[in-house]
Amino acid sequence: MNFEALRQVLRPNLGHVCVITALALVVIGLQAIDTAPTPSWYGNITLKQAIFSGVALAVMLMVAMPHPKVVAHASFGLGLVTLALLALLLAPGTPESIIPRINGAKRWINFPGLQFQPSEMAKIVFVLALARYLRYRENYRRMRGLIPPLVITFVPMGLILVEPDLGTSLIFLPVLFAMLLAAGAKIKHLLLIIVLGLSLMPMMYPLLKPHQKARIVSMISQVRGDTRLRNTTGFQSYKAITTAGAGEVVGYGKERAEVILRYNALPEAHNDMVFAVICARWGLIGGMMVLGLYLLLIASMLAVAGLNKDPFSRLVVVGLTTIIFTQVMVNVGMTVGLLPITGMTLPLISYGGSSLVATFVMIGLVLGAASRRPMIMSRPSFEFTTAGSS
């Protein structure tokens, strides 16, 4: 046991603000999961989630202990392992017992006693690998230098896209841009790539699966106030908006919210749609409070990056922050009817062990970075001073 590392981690630092904020969100999540109607055979999922939280905290501490240098050292190796696992998912002829096909998608690997999604791991490892690649370079300040980071992004992203898991694969792009931005890439380059990418988006539309197109169509019709798709492809979104809006300012309170949610049959209320449960129970105040806590979490994580001097840790924290931010945006966005429905959990609140553990792994990494005092001799990183070219 590395007591020195543990002592460092437990010594008061900015990372603890992140942990406390995260725990507050977990507690809110437990309450919300308790409110969400679930079939009886799910069992007591609130208790399960509480146990997962304990496990996740332990994992967080374990992740926080290794020095960032060690993590940086291992990141390329981890990257290769992750790529191998992602490739394994897609390999033909794998037995169903190990790689089950659920709803037509191969996303899970069954190990004895544990089922996990390599894509959850891939998000984090991608951040580590990209941070390692970018940490001592500055060629990404030229257009051509942006190509390797794009390649590093597109390989795992493509593999996840093929699973298929569109929602997770789309997280990679904001993370890449946020990290490049933080690392000092030229904004005009980044904007150019974004504009190019956006202009290619309509061409991607025909490649979407029918159910994905249907979700986009139903979202657009929903925004337009067209009610025809409410009972078909727009059902989930309609119910989410209705139950969230029904909470009005102060919410229904627990008992009434339970009744409303049960009879409105909000799908995935404990999981992807948990934000609607929060709004139904605590109303606008609850929803705003949760959004505020996320903002606090994000801000404190960015502050950790800002106080840190180690270039690898800086970029890792920025990347992880962006992952959490993107998940919140997508999840809440789809719940309130601004984005099409895709399977994306609300980090720290949605029911589910792997999501919770993955998020606490990220917070663990942030905590690890925040716990280390800067080395005396460290050179300030990513401080390019060429005037007028930020």
Add this chain to the structure above:
Amino acid sequence: MFHRRLLLLLVLFACAMGVLGAQLVRLTIVQGQEHRREAEQVLSSRTLVETVRGPIIDRKGRVLAEDRPCYDIAVDYPVITGQWAYDQARRIAYRDYKSSWAKLSFDQRETLIQEYRPPFDQTLERLWSLMVEYGNIDRSELERRKQTVIKRVQTIRSDVWDRRAKRRAAEQGGPVELDQVAVKVAEEVDEHTLLPAVVDSVAYNFRKLIDELPGLHVIRAKTRQYPQRSMAVKLDRAALPTPLKSDEPVTIDVQNVGAHLIGSMRDAWAEDEQQRPFHRRGTDPDLGGYLPGDRVGLGGVEAAEEDRLRGLRGELVRRKDTGQVTRTESAPGEAVQLTIDIALQARVRAIMDPEFGLMRVQSWHGNSGMPLGTPLYGAAIVMDVDSGHVMAMVSTPVPPSRIEGEPYPDLTKDPDGPLMNKPVASVYPPGSTVKPIVYCMAAATGNIGADQAVDCEGHLLEGKPNLYRCWGWRPAQGKYLRHGPLSPQEAIARSCNIYFYTCGRNMGARTIVEQFHHWGFGKAIGLGLPEEVDGFLPQLEGGNIEGRELSLPNAIMMGIGQGPIAVPPIQVATAHAALARGGYYLTPLLIRNRAAQQDGHELGMSPHVIDNALQGMRMSANESFGTANHLTLETGREPLLNLPGVIVRGKTGTAQAPVQFKDLNENGQLDADEPIQRDGEHSWFVCHVQKPGELRASFVIVVMVEYGGSGGRVSGPVANQILHALRDEGYL
């Protein structure tokens, strides 16, 4: 720089989350109430409780229309087509040959299926024979009903496929494959009624068999019954003109009595649902609103009094969370009482049945246009003078009744106009029937002296013998009848045109039209029936189309009820009732529930003028020179109105009618190759009948026969029989 970038990221993230927050404010505060209502709506489940449509009764309380509970016997569509037997046989064949089924060819499978089919065909046969037996219908009738159902479902299916194909083609912008649109429509699975509205005992018989026979349904329903629709009326023939006279009464079966008046029922249209929808946005449903499949009044009183008759559904609202049930009782529709005496109505209908003889072209009619025996159609009204009640209002011919689920023939182009309720919905020039009224109008406005005589020279204008002629002045036929100087009474009795041309000329177009309006002509009379029309008169404001101007020639022609005037017969009856009432105009009443809306006004006539007009009509009926006095037959003269013991006043009308032709090119004009269907004159007869000892007439009878010819000869005998009918029904 790194910190600036971090700050930029934080600002970006915060802005994005601000958007989420703003949307959340919109959902919970701006739209919060609406979402809350929708979210809570699912907590309660509604069950609708049907209501009962109100009955329609006649003036004596006899039921003319009512809802009766009944049962419909319905059968699933696959059973009707016989597909059920094939499916069952295939199922069994597959079960027995499961292992080798995949290897069999299509033909081999079909052969096997046919082998298994007979028992199922026998079951179907048993079902059909029981339906024939219990339903008391012919086998051929049952087959016809089955075919009707199949045809209807096939039409629905092809419509649905068409619509889908069009939508798909629009979506994908290219040709559409059949299997993209070939879906099963609900009607191909659902049951269809083959024996509608059966009585309890029949329903019970079927209910016992429901487990043995495939696809059988016994459905609780209700039907709108019209118990007085079909009647046998015994008519005395002793008072008929000699050629039709007989000592033997005749019994005439009349169908659909009062059908025009009472109306019928139809399924709700999209328009009904739009006008008063059941589901309302943002609030509870309107229990009186329309849902698909609701029954709605079609025409006549059923449509006029839809709101009153319809009633309100009830509902059971069950709170799913608490189990609490709130019950809103249904409110049955109100009863609607008519002023009609259905027995009198049936009697008048029978009199106007061509079978009785008066409504066929007869030798004494002098009708040159149509061969003897041609059926004649028209309208008749009996109105109570004191109350303005419409006691009978008949329109012929009567259309066939509607049978649920059966196609109804398109009668809109029928030249006899069976769909029209002619007393209120068809317009005719009133002709000479308005002459007593025109006299009153002219006298009241000072355009003719109350006792002024007018000299009839045969034509109105000196030196123009072919313009504005009297009816007996026909130089072309060598007839030169001159009435000479006539008092108003005599002018009415002889129906002299010159007198009333003079009235019209003296009044001028504007005054005569104003006066017609005053007497209720040219605007819907307010019975409340949806079919009512205004009729035509020249407009006082805003100009007129050619031929209908406010000109002196038109004023002259309107003096004899011709020219730019065409009105429904009910307006003639109402005006004459006002005359008989002594110059008080009262809107007529058909639906007693609307009595409060009945409206009247003084016409401003001096009693002396009214007396003169009525005296003229009395002379017309009672003096030998009167046009309403006698019928000239080959066997000699016979009195036209022969009911003893009453005082009668009469007025004939023979009004030039527009040529009716088949408008092949639909340009509204008669072209060379278009056949003429009807030509000649509409025949009118108005009769006031007064009981002895009373001060004024009790009833006004108006008869109008389309293209019948002479008023006295054609409509007169019909009016006479209606007088007898009033006596037979105890009114005289």
